[in-house]
Amino acid sequence: MDDCEMRPILPMGKLSSPNLPYHRDFLGRETDSFGNDGFIRPKDGRLVELIVQCSPEVWTSRQSICSWRREESQPGAPLLIRLAYWAYETNAKEGDRGCCPSFSPSRWAPACLAITAISFWPMEVGAKYRNRGFYERFRYKDWTYPYDARNKFESRNIQPDNFQVMQMSTITEKRKVPRSAKIEKLHEPRFLCFLDDSKQSGMNIMETSKGKTKYGLRSSSDFVLVSFTGEQFQDDSGSCIEDTEKMFDPALEHDIWTICDVVRSASSIVVAVCGGSNESTERLLEKWSKRVWILPKWLLSPGHSKIDVYRYGSIDVVRKLDRRDFPIFGSEENDRDLLGQLVDHHEGSVILTPLEYISIALGCLRTRDTTEHREGDMSYVLMGLLRQRPEVVGSDSAFQAFTRLSLANDSDLLLERLICMLPYSLNDPWYSTADQWGVSLWDILPKCHVCGIGEEDTVILDGIRGAPIQWSFAPVIIRRRETLIRKISRYTFRLTPVFILLSLVFFIFGSSTGAPKIQTGFYAFASAVLGIAWIMVSLAPLLILTFYHGKVWEAQPWLFGVEGYMGIETLEENIFGNYRGRLRWSVASSIFSRHEEEKNHAGFCKGVDPRKDPETEGRIRKALNSRNGEEKIFTLVDTVSMTATLFSAAKPPIAALVCGEEGGMQRALLCSYEWKTNNLYRETVIRMTTPVYDKMTLTNRVKLAIQKKSARMEGRKQLNST
Numbered sequence: 252m253d254d255c256e257m258r259p260i261l262p263m264g265k266l267s268s269p270n271l272p273y274h275r276d277f278l279g280r281e282t283d284s285f286g287n288d289g290f291i292r293p294k295d296g297r298l299v300e301l302i303v304q305c306s307p308e309v310w311t312s313r314q315s316i317c318s319w320r321r322e323e324s325q326p327g328a329p330l331l332i333r334l335a336y337w338a339y340e341t342n343a344k345e346g347d348r349g350c351c352p353s354f355s356p357s358r359w360a361p362a363c364l365a366i367t368a369i370s371f372w373p374m375e376v377g378a379k380y381r382n383r384g385f386y387e388r389f390r391y392k393d394w395t396y397p398y399d400a401r402n403k404f405e406s407r408n409i410q411p412d413n414f415q416v417m418q419m420s421t422i423t424e425k426r427k428v429p430r431s432a433k434i435e436k437l438h439e440p441r442f443l444c445f446l447d448d449s450k451q452s453g454m455n456i457m458e459t460s461k462g463k464t465k466y467g468l469r470s471s472s473d474f475v476l477v478s479f480t481g482e483q484f485q486d487d488s489g490s491c492i493e494d495t496e497k498m499f500d501p502a503l504e505h506d507i508w509t510i511c512d513v514v515r516s517a518s519s520i521v522v523a524v525c526g527g528s529n530e531s532t533e534r535l536l537e538k539w540s541k542r543v544w545i546l547p548k549w550l551l552s553p554g555h556s557k558i559d560v561y562r563y564g565s566i567d568v569v570r571k572l573d574r575r576d577f578p579i580f581g582s583e584e585n586d587r588d589l590l591g592q593l594v595d596h597h598e599g600s601v602i603l604t605p606l607e608y609i610s611i612a613l614g615c616l617r618t619r620d621t622t623e624h625r626e627g628d629m630s631y632v633l634m635g636l637l638r639q640r641p642e643v644v645g646s647d648s649a650f651q652a653f654t655r656l657s658l659a660n661d662s663d664l665l666l667e668r669l670i671c672m673l674p675y676s677l678n679d680p681w682y683s684t685a686d687q688w689g690v691s692l693w694d695i696l697p698k699c700h701v702c703g704i705g706e707e708d709t710v711i712l713d714g715i716r717g718a719p720i721q722w723s724f725a726p727v728i729i730r731r732r733e734t735l736i737r738k739i740s741r742y743t744f745r746l747t748p749v750f751i752l753l754s755l756v757f758f759i760f761g762s763s764t765g766a767p768k769i770q771t772g773f774y775a776f777a778s779a780v781l782g783i784a785w786i787m788v789s790l791a792p793l794l795i796l797t798f799y800h801g802k803v804w805e806a807q808p809w810l811f812g813v814e815g816y817m818g819i820e821t822l823e824e825n826i827f828g829n830y831r832g833r834l835r836w837s838v839a840s841s842i843f844s845r846h847e848e849e850k851n852h853a854g855f856c857k858g859v860d861p862r863k864d865p866e867t868e869g870r871i872r873k874a875l876n877s878r879n880g881e882e883k884i885f886t887l888v889d890t891v892s893m894t895a896t897l898f899s900a901a902k903p904p905i906a907a908l909v910c911g912e913e914g915g916m917q918r919a920l921l922c923s924y925e926w927k928t929n930n931l932y933r934e935t936v937i938r939m940t941t942p943v944y945d946k947m948t949l950t951n952r953v954k955l956a957i958q959k960k961s962a963r964m965e966g967r968k969q970l971n972s973t
Contacts, residue, residue, distance in 0.1 A: 274298045274926045277392035277951065288319045289926035290905050293719045296390030298926055303722045303903045306815035306886070309875065316879045319903060324813060327724025328828035331369055332799060336829035338362035338792040359792070366791040371748045380728055385946050386718035386808040389906045392951045393929050397703035397711055398651065401658055405703065433659070434505075434640040437512035443474055476517040480542045483525040483535065484563070508643055510544070511635030514551040522572070525563035532562060532569050540580035543621040543628070546612075547635045549577050550597050574598065589615045606663035610684055610692050612636060617682060627652025629682075650681050650708040650958075658701065666710060667697035670957050671911035671918040673842070673936040677901060681708070681958050687842050688913070688938075696912045698944075702952065709930055709956045716947035717908040720812045720887070720921070724825050727890050730805040740797035743787055750784035803833055803893065808946045810907055811888040816862055816871050822888055822895055834888065834895055836860055839916075841937045843867050843897040861897045870899065887921075892940045900934035901959070907937075908953065909944050917944045922955065933957045 274282045274289065277296045290301040304324040309315065326333060338358045382388070396407040443462050447455040455462075462468060514520070524535035539545060552558060552574055560570040574597070578590040589611050595601040596608060603611065616629050625631070625645060630652035634640045639659040647655065657665050672695075673687045684692055703711035731737070754777045761773025787794070811826065820830040827833060836858035838846040845864055849855040861867045874884040880901055887896045904921035908931075911918040916938040922931040931953055 274929070275394050277390045288902065289924060291390055291719065291924065293387035293390065301903065301905070303814050306813055306817040309815035312875045314876045315874065315883065318879055321814065324825060325724065326825045327726055328826060329726050331366060331795060332828040334362050334366050335792040335795040363788050363791045366795065367747060367788045370744065381807055384808070385948055386810065388948050389717045389719045389950045391953055393954045395929070398706050399655055399704040401702050434508055434642055437509035439516060440513045441506060473518055476514060476520045477523055478520055478545065478548050479523040480539050480545070482542070483538065504643065508631055508634065508640070511547050511551055514548050518553065519556045520548065520552045521559045521561060523561050523563065532560065536560065537580050540577065541620050543616055543619040543632050546615060546619060547632060549574065550593055550636065554598065586615065586618050604663060605661055606665055606693055609662050609665055613682055614684065630656050648708055651704055653682065654704050654710060664697045665692065666701045667699055668692045668695045668911065670710065670920065670933065670955065671695050671697070671936060677959065690913055694913050695918065697910065698912060699910045705954045707928060707930065707956065708958065709954045711952050711954055712910070713952045715908050715910060715950050715953060716944060717906050717950045718810055718947050719906050720810045720904055722812050722903060724811055725809065727809055727826055728807040729803050731801050732804060737798040740794045744791065744794040747784060747787040747791065750780050750787060754781035754784055806890040806893065809890045812903060813886040814883065814903060815886070816884055816897060817886045819860070819895055822886070826888065834893055837894040837896040839938060840894065840896040841898040858894070889939065889943060891943050891946050896937060898935050898937055902934060904934045909939070909947060917941060929954060931955045932959050
């Protein structure tokens, strides 16, 4: 792709055009917009253009369309080490650990001379020790107000001194209620329908307080709740008998959000169904049970009495139901199982934890039908089953409504666990708890904290450890056990330029003196020193590999990324200069990881090349012709665990954020970056070894979206079609 123009970084508050989108980094420096994707450079925190190195396969094909710049991968190993390995020939293949390269006569002399020439310049043979042995710091900072903060002192419209609501800005003035407001429990319905033969209609609708006095109602719970669905009771025009426009009347809306309190206080519940003569009562009950608002009514119905079913046009009870009968109306086997668990919980036979209860209820609600009046309807239905109920805000999206509900209740870190899940598709709805790793929400131990809600369906996370992903190879320092041979080899190599210069000095002194004997002595000593120097020069590749080669005890932490598939031999050659079996394929870090039992060691597990799987090979080939926004394949190398992992994402992630732990490994979110909104987007989730977590540093609060805007729109279409 063509290079995009990089605009200058300006002092804070001095932008070339206030109308252009801009980015503010962690030091407050503001950068004007540029075309391609952005990357937060680890060394200084500046926003730069994202340039991604790619495998030879991706570089030569160039058929995949993307919004970032590509470049061909270049070796990151230091030049001296690459020259030392170039002097040898190796036929090592994947799995040949500890293999020794063979001597190459044609390359040895040029390599010795090149290494000797470079050794005159003071430089590290390996790499410099960085960051006290930690990964690079992810220098991210969000400067914006939260949409809704867990601590109300951080809200835009709250004054810390007296907690009074301030003048709302244009962004939040559409919110008509304080975010800390809660819906109070309703102890009795506002209106009741009293049977009265003196009225022409046979009933009298009155306020509860007045009706209790007039008709002598003994208690507020001495009434029957009639449950029906407007879908079955329609007039000739096809509209529900009730005026649907009244759904947005504030008083009526309050009655809807508190209907579960009315159910709790009712003495009994009856069900009214309506349908044609050719429809059975069972079929009508099945349609009735599929409505989303029916679920909480059924679960909260009084357990001491049966539920009478009436059919329109008859005063006879056509069927009696028990609360345990509700699971038989489930749409599928899994739905019936979830309904059964909820019923058991309300019956008291099996007590669910708050996390289990909310996740199971959410799974049941998403399979039910509803006519959407607000985006957060599903959360408002769930709200009736919980103790704390935040005030309904019409401008909330479905995700924001659920997030506010979760933060208001003790949901056992539901949101923190939810963001660690890996959905089967990027278009899966945000409330999907299905995980490609096959684990449940309660299997994940969160290592972060949701401290607020952001704009555009984001959550604000704190307490995260993370590291940036480097999209170009760099020198990696390696620590090995210090032995006497390695010390001798290191000092011998470092003294080679000294011996050469010393011999030249003695030759110069010998030529400048007039005494023949002294001149002969200088020449003899200079020749001896030069001979030793030439021996050192001829052994230069061997000396370097003696103190650089060997088992790796510890390496400088890096996360290297490559677009496309790159073999383990090529990866190690680019990072360390030669393949010696240092790197391995990860065993179970991504859904592409594959493993098998070692042939010569029974019971030992080893990772294998994921490309050997035909399905993975097909996805790699498909990604070569993918369009922008479609799945692409990437390879990630971690130098702490010395493993390579293949994963898929729509965009190259710029950071790995560890947000949870599961199955003895850390769940790391690989996140891409949208510099215009300063949002991080979850691209995929991989599993990393626990020592990796100890080498990461804490980051500032991050604003994370678990779903991109295009995926959110697609998920909403699927929900509406359902």
